[in-house]
Amino acid sequence: MSWTIAPEPHDSPVAAALWRAYYAEVSDRWYEVHEGRCTPPDELEREIAADTGDYLAPPNGTLLVARHEDEPAGTAGVQLLDAATAELKRVFLRKEMRGLGGAALLVTAAENAARALGARRMILDTRHDLVEARTLYARLGYTETERHNDAPYAEHWFTKQLPT
Numbered sequence: 615m616s617w618t619i620a621p622e623p624h625d626s627p628v629a630a631a632l633w634r635a636y637y638a639e640v641s642d643r644w645y646e647v648h649e650g651r652c653t654p655p656d657e658l659e660r661e662i663a664a665d666t667g668d669y670l671a672p673p674n675g676t677l678l679v680a681r682h683e684d685e686p687a688g689t690a691g692v693q694l695l696d697a698a699t700a701e702l703k704r705v706f707l708r709k710e711m712r713g714l715g716g717a718a719l720l721v722t723a724a725e726n727a728a729r730a731l732g733a734r735r736m737i738l739d740t741r742h743d744l745v746e747a748r749t750l751y752a753r754l755g756y757t758e759t760e761r762h763n764d765a766p767y768a769e770h771w772f773t774k775q776l777p778t
Contacts, residue, residue, distance in 0.1 A: 617687075617716055619723040622679040624667040624691075629677055632689045636706035637662050640744070644767065647743050669693045670703065676727040680707070680720050687711040690724040692731065700728035702738040705747065717750050729776050736776055739768035748772075 622629050641653040641661065670677040674694040680687045688707035692700050702724055707716050728736050738756070740747045748770055752758075756772040763771070 616684075617680060617682055617714075617719055618684075619678050619680045619719060621727075622677050622689075624670040624675070624677045628679055628686045629667070629689065632679065632686055632706065632708075633665075633667065633704065634662055635708060636689065636704060637665075639706075639709075640741075643743055644741070667691070667704075674731065676724075676731070677704070678720060678723050678727060680711075680716050680723075682711050682714065682716060687716055688720055690720040692724050692727045692733075692736075694728070694731045694733060695737075697732055698734045700731060700733035700736050702728075702736050705738075712746075718754060721750065721754055725774075725776055729778070734776055734778070735773060737762055737771065737773045739763060739765050739771050741767055742769040 638653065638658060641658060645651055645653050667677065669675050670691040670693060676692045678690045680689070688711060690705045691703035693703055694700050702721070705717070705720060707720070725736055738751065739762070740751070751772050756774045759771050759773045761771050
């Protein structure tokens with residue numbers, strides 16, 4: 615099974631389709647847990663449009679797209695916050711691509727991209743219900759830490775020193 619991971623413009627059609635899939639899934643998960651229903655369609659459209667991903671554009675950001683057998687499968691973004699710190703964003707694999715090793719490859723590629731931007735540390739946040747994500751980050755050497763932002767849905771914060 616063949617994986618490739620490469621930078622992709624944050625506003626490309628491939629990036630937009632994967633962003634839509636990512637946001638729809640995590641939003642629906644939140645609504646199902648807290649309200650027993652899917653995301654209202656108008657809210658979904660509004661929130662997808664509101665986050666353009668401009669922060670994932672060079673020179674201070676990168677969006678990576680994973681492809682499996684040449685099919686777009688997922689994303690990972692890196693945003694440089696300061697000279698030494700990058701934030702991992704939008705880590706996502708389509709459901710049918712999970713369990714094939716792509717998530718770890720994406721995060722590793724994002725760490726390499728962060729180092730290329732000059733970062734020595736990666737931080738991220740996630741939610742309590744995204745158990746698979748928290749498990750992945752712990753397996754890859756991320757440690758849970760104190761809150762580092764005021765993101766409204768963040769419940770867990772992680773950090774990892776990036777070896778040079």
